[in-house]
Amino acid sequence: MSSYNQGNSSLKGGILFIVSSQKRWIGTCIGGRYQVESLLGQGGMGNVYLAEDLKLKGKKWAVKECLPYEDDVASFMEEAEMLACLQHPQLPQLVDYFTTDEGIGFLVMDYIHGPTLQDMFDAQRTVLSVNEIVHIALQLCDLFHYLHTFQPQPIIYRDLKPSNVMINENDQVRLIDFGVARHYTQGKQSDTMQMGTIGFAAPEQFLGFQTDERSDLYTLGANLYYLLSGGQYAYMTKKTLDQICSNLPEGLTSTVTLLLQENPQDRCQTAMEVKQRLKTLLPDLLLTDSYKQTKKQNMNHKPDVLSSIPDQLIIVGGLYAGVGATFTAISLARILNAMEIPNALVEHPTIEPDLYMLLFGDRKAPQSYSFATKKYTEQQARSDEPWTSGHTTWVPLDPNGWTGEWHSTDSFKLLYTIKKPIVLWDVSTRWEDLSVRELCHSADHILVVLDTSPAKCSRPSARAYLEILDTYRKRGKKVHFVANRSDSGQLPKEWVNALPEAPLCTLPEIPYEEVMRAVWKGDCIQDQANRMEQLYMCLTPLLKAILPESIHKNNRIKTKKSLFSGFRKHG
Structure with a gap:
């Protein structure tokens, strides 16, 4: 069954169009090669016919007749040029267009089988x-x-x-x-x-x-x-x-x-x-075809992680600068890695670059690695080889910074190239950026990192950010607060009461010297066995919020303890 019934109540300036004779072109050859066989559908903007291509024997096309109105040839050309530019398997593919001496335009498109x-x-x-x-x-x-x-x-x-x-x-x-x-x-x-x-x-x-x-x-x-x-x-x-x-x-x-x-x-x-x-x-x-196929193949084996986790975009940012939003994002990424859950961490192009240096990019990044900003704003081809560490894909900003324009459309294009079920997106404190706002509108979870400093929470900028975040909460977005450098048992009551809601979890304060020693070695402090276990316990409430219960239970972290890990714990 094939149908192109389009209805006939299109409005133009409050006037309804009247469709021309439906059978006028049936049995005729138009455009010098298209033999019109039957009417597929009709609408206020014209009729759609089934036609056989006389040059490509047996090939059928859908030919749309565009009725002239107010001698507006530009509208016909705009539709034709627009369709010619579209390259998507679920949109019409224009193969030809032409006009008659009477000013009637025709668009020749692929013939789609199926009902409306x-x-x-x-x-x-x-x-x-x-x-x-x-x-x-x-x-x-x-x-x-x-x-x-x-x-x-x-x-x-x-x-x-x-x-x-x-x-x-x-x-x-x-x-x-x-x-x-x-x-x-x-x-x-x-x-x-x-x-x-x-x-x-x-x-x-x-x-x-x-x-x-x-x-x-x-x-x-x-x-x-x-x-x-x-x-x-x-x-x-x-x-x-x-x-x-x-x-x-x-x-x-x-x-x-x-x-x-x-x-x-x-x-x-x-x-x-x-x-x-x-x-x-x-x-x-929500499972993609590949996910479904993988799940089917593994029915008699261990459940496939990918097929059990819905795709999620998680925005991570700080309520003020220097609070540890990037540290929190890396911690969550490495915990997911330890749980064998594929994930990616993206550094938003409009923020100050940190991730590349923290990951020792000069030594750890693939030689052919290109930054995402070049791919989406300079049309520079990027290597298919991603920068990965276990189950985590790193997408850092160029350490020299980004001075060009970055639009929300660029963010979504980048998001679609990342084939990971969980994508963490570090936005630092750029909550007011339009590109960040668009991401937040599409996010599954928004993590706001802060500490227990009452003075910082009272800053005008912090209050403004809280107002922005409140608009997402009112739209049903899941906004979570994470208290960094804190002890869950010692959060000041007055401070907690001043927040829209209590922090979902807390992260411990790790000595700066310890973090820097790991960085200079090109390691993530979060990957060290004792710290991994500590961070996992602290972030468990968040993991329960973002992961299906079965995944959280069956994919507990698997830490690799070194020969000296026991000495570090007790000494």
Whole structure:
């Protein structure tokens, strides 16, 4: 079954388009090589036909007819050029485009086999399982992330609806019809045309304001509402999803409610933030194909660690400078390494570089190693050989610092190249950076490192950071405090009461001289057996918060004690 039914209620300046004769081109040859066989679908922006390629015998294409309106040839060219640039297996692949003497444009695209989401919804009498719907939403988040981080300009799709989403034989989502998609222009106050589909489009699409990434996220929320409620429209019911479907998971209904906020500032801000929220609902759906295959192969053996741990982004930063955020991040990375859990530690490019020197990079880094900043901002090819130490991958900043621009899109591109289930991201004290804020919106956990100094906690900058962190907490983010250089039994009561919540765990004070001796040897103090055991015990509450219970129980640390470790303990 193949379907390109697109609906016919697209809005342009409040006027509905009327579709031209559906059968006009059937049986004719257009573009000098495409024999039109049948109508696949129709919509307000034009019809889609099935055509055979007369030059490539037997090859079928989907040919979209773009109706002329207001002699706006530029819109047709923009869609054609946009599609030509897209390189994604779940997006249409443009192979040709042309116009007729009448000014009608045609786009020739790969022919996608499969029903639309609307077809599936109608065929199953509005009964799609929550698992199916969330699985589809996760794929749409990935597609929106690709479009919203597209360079040189983000692409706003603007018309997500069930009839524009196709499902192939592998249950993979394909997004079709880019007729109203547009590049986002920073600083522009309004769109040239207000387009979208009634029932799914964001309020700003009808109010004359500019659309951006958050407009697409609204349409995602509207589609989830429609599918989960059995075909009802949020703008008509005026009810939240939990009021209509009280049996749905709270995490799902709250996410949909957040996406449907009228003010874009009150919605989720990125597709990755939405994905992170949805990921927590259905762990079994989060396994990649390779993870699933590995799990299947190991059914009769020891459970595979990767297949049991959902991907997690953990932001680590300090409430003020010099409090030990990097030390905390390294400690957590090395504990995960000792537990045989793959992880990565990334040093955010806008902070002061420390990690490379602490790891003795001149001696320990691979000879062909290139820094991530060069890969994503200078287009310099980076070696496929990562810098690893056991189960930890190090991604440090260039020790000479980074003076260029680093955007949130660069962060997400880097994140996607790191094939580790747990990624730790050291942001130091740069909580106000836009690129850091975007990461925090997408994070699973945010670790805030501080010490018991009342004066430092009262600094204006510290109070400002706490206010920023509180906004994440209100959005349902897991914000944890870690008290460094402290004893859990001696935390001042007044100090604890002044925090939004008590520290989840504490880290002991390790003599500076001991740390420096390890650094000059090119070692991590955290890898020393006695310190590893101590840090593991201190960070156990955090490990329980980020790891499935079975993993925490079955992967306790395995320390390698030297011949002299006993003397160090007792002497």
